Amino acid sequence: MTDPGELVLVATPIGNRADLSPRAAQVLESAGAICCEDTRHSGLLFSRAGIKAPRLISLHAHNEASRIDEVLALLRAGERVALVSDAGMPAISDPGGRLVAAAHEAGARLSVVPGPSAAPAAVALSGFLSDRWCFEGFLPPRGRERRQRLAALSASSITSVLYESPRRVDRLLSELALLCGEERPVLVCRELTKLHEEVWRGPLRESLGRWPEETARGEFVLVLAGGGPERARPASAEELNLLVTRLLEEGMSRRDAVEEAAQRTGTSRRQVYEALGPARKASSDPL
Numbered sequence: 001m002t003d004p005g006e007l008v009l010v011a012t013p014i015g016n017r018a019d020l021s022p023r024a025a026q027v028l029e030s031a032g033a034i035c036c037e038d039t040r041h042s043g044l045l046f047s048r049a050g051i052k053a054p055r056l057i058s059l060h061a062h063n064e065a066s067r068i069d070e071v072l073a074l075l076r077a078g079e080r081v082a083l084v085s086d087a088g089m090p091a092i093s094d095p096g097g098r099l100v101a102a103a104h105e106a107g108a109r110l111s112v113v114p115g116p117s118a119a120p121a122a123v124a125l126s127g128f129l130s131d132r133w134c135f136e137g138f139l140p141p142r143g144r145e146r147r148q149r150l151a152a153l154s155a156s157s158i159t160s161v162l163y164e165s166p167r168r169v170d171r172l173l174s175e176l177a178l179l180c181g182e183e184r185p186v187l188v189c190r191e192l193t194k195l196h197e198e199v200w201r202g203p204l205r206e207s208l209g210r211w212p213e214e215t216a217r218g219e220f221v222l223v224l225a226g227g228g229p230e231r232a233r234p235a236s237a238e239e240l241n242l243l244v245t246r247l248l249e250e251g252m253s254r255r256d257a258v259e260e261a262a263q264r265t266g267t268s269r270r271q272v273y274e275a276l277g278p279a280r281k282a283s284s285d286p287l
């Protein structure tokens with residue numbers, strides 16, 4: 001690339017329009033083109049902020065790969081191209097990462113206008129240890145990968161951050177309570193920077209049922225405190241029972257559910273069977 005253009009990642013508000021920084025506005029206005037996750041959504045933001053936006057290019061999860069050549073051609077022609085998502089930092093649980101990688105490989109200049117992003121905002125609000133924290137984003141909705149990710153984060157000693165949809169937040173909190181113990185502290189943020197902002201912190205036990213699947217609305221980010229050695233404790237028979245029941249409901253065979261519960265909680269299969277009680281032990285699905 002002889003005359004490299006520049007790809008600029010621009011953070012946009014996660015709720016409050018006033019959080020669009022003056023430098024973000026200036027960069028957006030001076031760009032040759034802006035890649036937007038949703039051109040209508042961003043077009044509205046720009047017009048409300050009084051930004052005379054240049055050409056808008058649609059770049060979302062389903063067309064990102066096919067847009068890359070077009071954007072690289074603009075960068076090769078020496079253009080400055082901005083990249084935004086619907087909210088927060090592009091390429092963070094949002095499209096843009098593949099374009100960013102391709103721009104690096106093509107030798108383009110890259111820069112960033114940092115700004116709003118739900119994860120660091122929530123970590124800062126949590127008051128949990130934040131020298132190190134793990135961004136988990138959205139967990140897979142179901143299946144083995146979800147179970148493995150949940151097991152790993154429940155065993156982690158550092159603070160974890162999760163994004164979740166309102167329909168699934170209650171289920172996620174109960175899974176975390178089961179795996180981490182009900183006393184593990186959690187911060188739940190809903191609608192950060194918006195009119196109905198809610199910031200709640202407490203033990204997982206008290207979070208259960210607060211945001212039921214049927215009525216919960218808005219955007220959620222969760223911060224889970226790390227499991228320090230002082231919190232490590234063996235799972236109770238009741239917790240093992242609940243965990244196996246949930247795994248069976250998810251469609252696992254009894255044998256696999258016992259194996260999985262043992263792995264997740266660091267107990268032996270024998271202990272899990274003991275927790276299930278004599279009736280279940282006598283079932284046709286042996287150890």
Ligand code: SAM
Pocket residue numbers: 014015085087088089090091092093094116117118119162163164165189190191192193194219220221
């Ligand atoms: N790129 C964004 C960022 O930097 O935070 C994240 C985009 S991701 C598709 C959207 C998710 O982020 C939401 O489902 C929610 O979990 C979280 N989120 C975004 N805005 C939020 C807000 N105002 N309050 C709470 N969570 C928010």
